[in-house]
Amino acid sequence: xxxxxxxxxxxxxxxxxIQAVLNFLLQYGIPFYLQYLAHWPEYFIVAEAPGGELxxxxxxxxxxxxxxxxxxxxxxxxxxxxxxxxxGLAAKLMEMLEEISERKGGFFVDLFVRVSNxxxxxxxxxxxxxxxxxxxxxxxxxxxxxxxxxxDMRKALSSDTEKKSIVPIPHPVRPEDxx
Amino acid sequence: MAARGHVQDPNDRRLRPIYDYxxxxxxxxxxxxxxxxLKKHKDLHCAKVLKAIGLQRTGKQDEAFSLAQEVATxxxxxxxxxxxxxxxxxxxxxxxxxxxxxxxxxxxxxxxEEYHSHLFMAYARVxxxxxxxxxxxxxxxxxxxxxxxxxxxxxxxxxxxxxxxxKLAQTMFLPLAERMVEKMVKEGKIEAExxxxxxxxxxxxxxxxxxxxxxxRGPLGEKLTSELQSRENKCMMMYQRLQLWPECNALSYxxxxxxxxxxxxxxxYFDSLFHLMDKSWSxxxxxxxxxxxxxxxTVAEAVKFVVDRMEEEDKKDSRPLRxxxxxxxxxxxxxxxxxxxxxxxxxxxxxxxxxxxxxxxDKPSCITDLKIYLHLLPPEQHTQFKNRLGDLVPLGEVxxxxxxxxxxxxxxxxxxxxxxxxxxxxxxxxLDTEGKLCLITELKAHYHYGLQFGKSCLKTELQFSDTYCxxxxxxxxxxxxxxxxxxxxWQCLGVLEEGLSYSPSNAQFxxxxxLLFCRLGAFHTYSTTP
Numbered sequence: 001x002x003x004x005x006x007x008x009x010x011x012x013x014x015x016x017x018i019q020a021v022l023n024f025l026l027q028y029g030i031p032f033y034l035q036y037l038a039h040w041p042e043y044f045i046v047a048e049a050p051g052g053e054l055x056x057x058x059x060x061x062x063x064x065x066x067x068x069x070x071x072x073x074x075x076x077x078x079x080x081x082x083x084x085x086x087x088g089l090a091a092k093l094m095e096m097l098e099e100i101s102e103r104k105g106g107f108f109v110d111l112f113v114r115v116s117n118x119x120x121x122x123x124x125x126x127x128x129x130x131x132x133x134x135x136x137x138x139x140x141x142x143x144x145x146x147x148x149x150x151x152d153m154r155k156a157l158s159s160d161t162e163k164k165s166i167v168p169i170p171h172p173v174r175p176e177d178x179x
Numbered sequence: 180m181a182a183r184g185h186v187q188d189p190n191d192r193r194l195r196p197i198y199d200y201x202x203x204x205x206x207x208x209x210x211x212x213x214x215x216x217l218k219k220h221k222d223l224h225c226a227k228v229l230k231a232i233g234l235q236r237t238g239k240q241d242e243a244f245s246l247a248q249e250v251a252t253x254x255x256x257x258x259x260x261x262x263x264x265x266x267x268x269x270x271x272x273x274x275x276x277x278x279x280x281x282x283x284x285x286x287x288x289x290x291x292e293e294y295h296s297h298l299f300m301a302y303a304r305v306x307x308x309x310x311x312x313x314x315x316x317x318x319x320x321x322x323x324x325x326x327x328x329x330x331x332x333x334x335x336x337x338x339x340x341x342x343x344x345x346k347l348a349q350t351m352f353l354p355l356a357e358r359m360v361e362k363m364v365k366e367g368k369i370e371a372e373x374x375x376x377x378x379x380x381x382x383x384x385x386x387x388x389x390x391x392x393x394x395x396r397g398p399l400g401e402k403l404t405s406e407l408q409s410r411e412n413k414c415m416m417m418y419q420r421l422q423l424w425p426e427c428n429a430l431s432y433x434x435x436x437x438x439x440x441x442x443x444x445x446x447x448y449f450d451s452l453f454h455l456m457d458k459s460w461s462x463x464x465x466x467x468x469x470x471x472x473x474x475x476x477t478v479a480e481a482v483k484f485v486v487d488r489m490e491e492e493d494k495k496d497s498r499p500l501r502x503x504x505x506x507x508x509x510x511x512x513x514x515x516x517x518x519x520x521x522x523x524x525x526x527x528x529x530x531x532x533x534x535x536x537x538x539x540x541d542k543p544s545c546i547t548d549l550k551i552y553l554h555l556l557p558p559e560q561h562t563q564f565k566n567r568l569g570d571l572v573p574l575g576e577v578x579x580x581x582x583x584x585x586x587x588x589x590x591x592x593x594x595x596x597x598x599x600x601x602x603x604x605x606x607x608x609x610l611d612t613e614g615k616l617c618l619i620t621e622l623k624a625h626y627h628y629g630l631q632f633g634k635s636c637l638k639t640e641l642q643f644s645d646t647y648c649x650x651x652x653x654x655x656x657x658x659x660x661x662x663x664x665x666x667x668x669w670q671c672l673g674v675l676e677e678g679l680s681y682s683p684s685n686a687q688f689x690x691x692x693x694l695l696f697c698r699l700g701a702f703h704t705y706s707t708t709p
Binding site for chain 1: 404405406407412440441442443498501505541542543544547548550551641
């Protein structure tokens with residue numbers, strides 16, 4: 001079972017088992033992490049195993065215009081260590097992020113995922129997310145490979161009574177077009 | 180880097196192209212353009228600073244610095260120059276110069292909210308907490324907005340945290356911070372959740388746990404809404420500090436009913452229950468046990484609680500949670516430590532662990548979970564345990580090489596778990612050399628067989644059977660250590676390299692190889708590009 005608690009700066013030293021985080025850190029650097037910790041600490045949750053190992057974490061934020069009914073929660077990063085997979089931890093962490101977004105009055109929760117990452121896409125679909133739009137060349141490749149498209153997936157929250165926010169857009173968009 | 184401010188429009192238009200050049204990394208053009216502008220308007224300070232930025236970015240630090248200083252000594256108060264100088268000093272890693280800049284600006288324009296804010300930020304970059312405290316108050320006096328007041332309070336807390344002398348923190352900084360917050364509370368001016376969190380932080384650091392508890396349970400605590408279970412977590416922390424075991428127990432109990440997988444609350448539930456037993460505390464007859472609700476104080480109640488939770492999980496159609504089963508093992512462990520015979524009511528640890536394996540053995544977490552409680556098994560039971568675990572792994576028919584293999588990844592994971600547990604129990608170490616070599620053959624066979632399940636794995640994913648390979652490597656190392664036979668070490672390196680060829684992202688393989696190469700004295704850099 002798990003202890004679900006707020007992520008702290010010290011946890012940055014314990015992440016060697018959550019490999020995705022290592023890549024993430026190498027990509028974005030510590031300041032990116034710390035910014036999230038400073039602005040949206042309530043969304044930065046880590047799961048710890050009885051033996052003290054870090055099992056996984058989730059990082060997110062809230063943004064968008066309230067007036068345009070675009071105020072929403074956003075999943076920036078979600079990762080579970082290989083040793084702790086298939087325990088429903090990702091679903092639990094997503095549930096917490098959704099609950100926090102509900103409390104903030106968000107209309108929906110969204111996230112970006114690589115079009116090629118079928119495993120993740122299916123997982124989010126099972127959690128109630130649907131593809132809202134495709135964003136062309138959202139992920140820039142670093143090593144000469146072509147940029148990759150992303151799906152912008154969404155799940156409506158209770159404030160969005162008519163579920164308007166998840167009606168898919170028929171045509172793909174470019175990263176510059178996203179608010 | 181857009182300039183927005185009180186500067187006259189014409190300057191903005193003239194400076195715009197230089198900003199654009201700098202933003203695009205075209206430093207040469209930026210410098211050229213700045214020079215052109217300065218020929219016509221030699222006192223356009225901002226252009227000088229932008230030129231300095233261009234120089235700095237092309238490696239001409241000294242020239243950039245003296246140019247910047249020309250402007251800085253004039254103590255500019257136009258937004259463009261100030262912002263540009265800030266950018267330059269930050270790129271030069273000279274944040275202390277930004278403080279001087281805004282100190283001067285604030286002297287000349289004492290009512291500027293913006294300059295006071297920038298001054299506060301400048302002090303924050305260099306960690307000058309006392310000056311931050313003063314700057315925050317000056318800002319608040321100029322414009323009485325709550326955040327500014329609390330920036331000052333926070334600066335006091337930072338002085339407390341960083342004080343060399345803890346007495347100073349306890350007798351000066353923190354009490355002052357506390358009084359400042361109390362003033363706002365009395366005047367009904369508390370607005371934001373962060374202010375309540377800061378108040379809690381101050382009271383906690385002062386050791387004023389009772390006050391902190393009252394505050395969180397009172398109306399101010401209602402603002403603690405962003406973080407899930409914020410109030411409950413803070414209350415729990417205070418109950419533990421104050422050793423209010425009845426409340427701690429009752430709250431843990433309530434939270435566990437809501438979420439039977441939260442490990443930290445099993446620990447606090449057990450801790451508090453045993454503390455209460457040791458103190459011979461019993462709940463009052465007629466009234467409410469405590470503000471958090473019913474309290475449990477006997478072993479019998481704890482046993483029933485755990486058994487009930489397990490039964491709830493057994494009944495579920497959906498995925499069962501590990502929490503209650505682990506809690507059962509934890510309770511046995513604690514009762515055993517206390518010499519309490521009631522542990523028998525929970526069952527035999529061996530049977531419980533077999534049941535756990537039955538439910539969760541196909542998950543990788545099973546090994547780390549069970550490892551914690553293996554000490555509950557007496558050594559005489561170790562081999563029996565391993566054998567009975569093996570019975571729960573439905574391997575296929577034994578083939579020519581004498582081994583039966585798993586039909587899918589779930590069975591593979593179960594088999595892997597049994598192997599790992601047997602290693603933790605020391606059963607691999609007791610084998611003689613021949614026994615170990617046989618084990619290696621068996622594990623290698625399983626490793627190679629298991630590779631078929633991972634044919635479609637991405638380069639960044641691990642193979643399902645990687646751990647077999649790792650275990651083979653470790654048994655080789657065991658042999659090398661025991662016999663001194665270097666051939667074992669070479670075999671080990673070979674096996675790890677093979678593992679890496681199928682699973683290039685496996686950090687464990689790489690780390691072990693590094694370790695072994697170093698032991699051999701081969702300090703060449705080992706490439707670890709993902």
